[in-house]
Amino acid sequence: MIIAVDGPAASGKGTVARALARHFDLPHLDTGLLYRAVAYTVHRLELDPTREADAIAACDFDELTLADPALRDDEVGQLASVVSVHPLVRAALFQRQKRFANQPGGAVLDGRDIGTVIAPEADAKLFVKATAPVRARRRHHELTERGREITYEQVLADIRARDARDSARSTAPLTQAADAAPLDTSALTVEAATRRAIALVNGRLIGRRSTA
DSSP states (O other), X not given: OEEEEEOOTTSSHHHHHHHHHHHHTOOEEETXXXXXXXXHHHXXXXXXXXXXXXXXXXTSOOGGGGGOGGGGSHHHHHHHHHHTTOHHHHHHHHHHHHHHHTSTTOEEEEESXXXXXXXXXXXXXXXXXXXXXXXXXXXXXXHHHTTOOOOHHHHXXXXXXXXXXXXXXXXXXXXXXXXXXXXXXXXXXXXXXXXXXXXXXXXXHHHHHHHO
16 A cells, blocks of 8 residues: 655645554655755755756765754755756656555655655545645744744745745646645644544545445
8 A cells, every 4th residue: 555645845744644654554755855865965065956967966875864863954955945856866766766655565655746756556645735834833843942043934935935946846846636635734733633644545545445
């Protein structure tokens, strides 16, 4: 069983995807970490994230990089949004994601193009969203908890800029798959969002079985 979870930054898609993986006992991949690893490598090597050739050079990162806590830094997230617009970067990471999705037993993957590009054949697809102000408040709280000095207004501007980049890129833009179930977490607690996500996935699975 493959479960695809897509959505914009700070929508709660990662939290939902991890909860689904635990509930259905499936491996989970945060595909955004792959792009963050590329971004982090670009930064570490002092390359230019806007140059596709530089970003491609950073795709050959060490697997241990994925466990580096620095990948969760907001600056790395911003750079990840920049390197992810390059078609050759997305192509370089495509097969890695496909292999994870198609492993025996299935998997849960979250990102921005899972249901549309990586696993269009997924058994269940969710598109997790929330309003930009809500997402900015969540991210601002997360950053200040880590000791980062940044204003809510800065975070909101970053969220909106990132949304624009992710939605406007020519290759695999952020978009809701036609057969994805929407899940708006704006007014939901983590527990409520998890319950709703499980119910949506179960509904899709039942629906698929009844039409098989």
